Amino acid sequence: MSIIQEVITKTQRQDADQPEFHQAVKEVLETLEPTAEKHPEFVRAKIYERIVEPDRAILFRVPWVDDRGEVQVNRGFRVQFNNAIGPYKGGLRFHPSVTLSIMKFLGFEQTFKNSLTTLPMGGAKGGADFDPKGKSDEEVMRFCQAFTRELFRHIGPDTDVPAGDIGVGGREIGYIYGYYKKIVNQHDGALTGKGLDYGGSLIRPEATGYGLVYFVAEMLATRGLDFSGKVVAISGAGNVAQYAMEKVNQLGGRVITLCDSSGTIVDEKGICDDKCEFVMELKNVRRGRIKEYADQYPVLCYIGKSVWDVIREQGIRVDIALPCATQNEIDGPNAEALVKNGCFCVAEGANMPSTPEAVQIFQDRGVLFAPGKAANAGGVATSGLEMTQNSIKLSWPREEVDQRLRQIMKNIHQVCLDASQTYGHKADYVMGANIAGFMKVARAMLACGVV
Numbered sequence: 059m060s061i062i063q064e065v066i067t068k069t070q071r072q073d074a075d076q077p078e079f080h081q082a083v084k085e086v087l088e089t090l091e092p093t094a095e096k097h098p099e100f101v102r103a104k105i106y107e108r109i110v111e112p113d114r115a116i117l118f119r120v121p122w123v124d125d126r127g128e129v130q131v132n133r134g135f136r137v138q139f140n141n142a143i144g145p146y147k148g149g150l151r152f153h154p155s156v157t158l159s160i161m162k163f164l165g166f167e168q169t170f171k172n173s174l175t176t177l178p179m180g181g182a183k184g185g186a187d188f189d190p191k192g193k194s195d196e197e198v199m200r201f202c203q204a205f206t207r208e209l210f211r212h213i214g215p216d217t218d219v220p221a222g223d224i225g226v227g228g229r230e231i232g233y234i235y236g237y238y239k240k241i242v243n244q245h246d247g248a249l250t251g252k253g254l255d256y257g258g259s260l261i262r263p264e265a266t267g268y269g270l271v272y273f274v275a276e277m278l279a280t281r282g283l284d285f286s287g288k289v290v291a292i293s294g295a296g297n298v299a300q301y302a303m304e305k306v307n308q309l310g311g312r313v314i315t316l317c318d319s320s321g322t323i324v325d326e327k328g329i330c331d332d333k334c335e336f337v338m339e340l341k342n343v344r345r346g347r348i349k350e351y352a353d354q355y356p357v358l359c360y361i362g363k364s365v366w367d368v369i370r371e372q373g374i375r376v377d378i379a380l381p382c383a384t385q386n387e388i389d390g391p392n393a394e395a396l397v398k399n400g401c402f403c404v405a406e407g408a409n410m411p412s413t414p415e416a417v418q419i420f421q422d423r424g425v426l427f428a429p430g431k432a433a434n435a436g437g438v439a440t441s442g443l444e445m446t447q448n449s450i451k452l453s454w455p456r457e458e459v460d461q462r463l464r465q466i467m468k469n470i471h472q473v474c475l476d477a478s479q480t481y482g483h484k485a486d487y488v489m490g491a492n493i494a495g496f497m498k499v500a501r502a503m504l505a506c507g508v509v
């Protein structure tokens with residue numbers, strides 16, 4: 059058995075109740091086999107064993123009081139995975155499905171993603187099994203304050219800099235940062251995704267979605283193609299989905315789907331112009347359900363179905379798929395159906411939205427496939443740019459941040475291609491992203507000794 063297989067087996071045995079974490083470890087490590095052959099020094103220093111263990115995983119109680127005066131108790135997490143190349147950095151997720159397994163999978167993936175951005179950021183992830191849906195603003199604020207009462211002691215601008223993720227947008231970051239600032243009595247930028255008035259960066263809200271589309275534009279260019287006239291399926295209706303939709307529209311593509319956890323809408327005419335604005339107002343201001351789009355415009359809403367189920371069941375033709383909702387949303391049968399319906403490019407806006415079976419299908423059928431750690435790295439990269447602006451106490455204009463984001467996505471695309479080529483798997487973005495992300499972290503761990 060190879061050293062890599064031994065590490066995968068050991069992880070599965072040690073953490074038997076963490077399926078998402080195993081899935082991520084297996085997916086990454088299996089593509090790293092060639093690095094172990096080429097770098098015996100990594101094997102000797104037990105880099106592969108060390109890289110799957112988080113530096114620490116903090117689990118804490120979050121007690122808060124709801125609007126009826128009742129005490130509620132949630133569970134909070136911060137998994138500080140690896141700080142070999144810079145302070146820990148990674149989002150906070152508030153969703154009832156949050157578990158230690160999901161936090162570890164996301165923190166592990168974040169380590170490689172952050173490395174790919176070329177910026178000095180280690181990997182982390184955190185959050186709570188709290189559901190902001192249906193809560194009043196006051197309840198969300200009280201929860202965020204209770205969460206920060208413990209989180210504050212583990213973070214800081216040179217230690218660990220959290221950001222948003224599912225269920226944690228501008229409102230939540232404001233409440234968390236406001237309370238953090240109150241406790242530590244410093245305005246030190248220890249969170250990113252902040253509002254523009256108190257240290258945020260222009261383009262940060264747009265960055266993950268825009269970056270995803272910039273990455274896809276690079277992939278398409280390798281085949282002499284662009285977005286013009288392409289039919290694009292997007293899942294989700296949150297931060298990543300909204301700005302991916304906006305950028306696809308700007309580049310001449312036609313976005314025909316969106317979803318939330320209640321259902322999917324299909325608008326063959328394209329979700330653009332006033333319809334885009336409607337979605338943003340619906341989701342960001344009124345916090346309503348996607349079905350209301352079908353009440354407003356003459357389209358169908360498929361209640362309880364994912365975008366990928368609807369495409370399979372209705373035989374809808376798409377050129378490009380951008381899953382931007384959550385992990386494991388595209389399974390094998392849905393991947394088969396996408397390819398059958400003409401999809402030739404899939405790029406992950408969400409983290410690990412394709413199951414291993416789906417990834418295999420895309421790769422076997424010659425689909426251009428970009429994993430989340432490369433394709434959605436624009437968000438954390440722009441968070442890195444927010445940290446830099448906070449450190450130098452300056453704000454860069456919109457065009458400058460956008461231009462830097464575009465260049466970073468271009469670079470990530472290139473290093474993925476270069477790494478896959480070096481290791482004999484031309485244009486394999488999965489292997490390329492894993493190896494390129496891994497090499498920098500591994501070299502840094504080696505240089506820092508056994509710590």
Ligand code: NDP
Nearest residue numbers: 223224225266294295296297298318319383384408409437
């Ligand atoms: P948001 O909370 O803003 O939006 C998530 C969207 O996905 C919502 O519309 C939500 O619907 C929908 N969704 C969630 N779970 C499901 C489900 N099981 N079935 C159908 N729809 C679902 O999150 P983000 O847009 O920020 O994040 C989306 C993904 O992108 C996540 O995987 C995240 O980790 C990843 N990501 C985000 C980054 C960022 O900068 N925000 C950076 C890199 C990756 P509902 O509201 O009904 O729950």
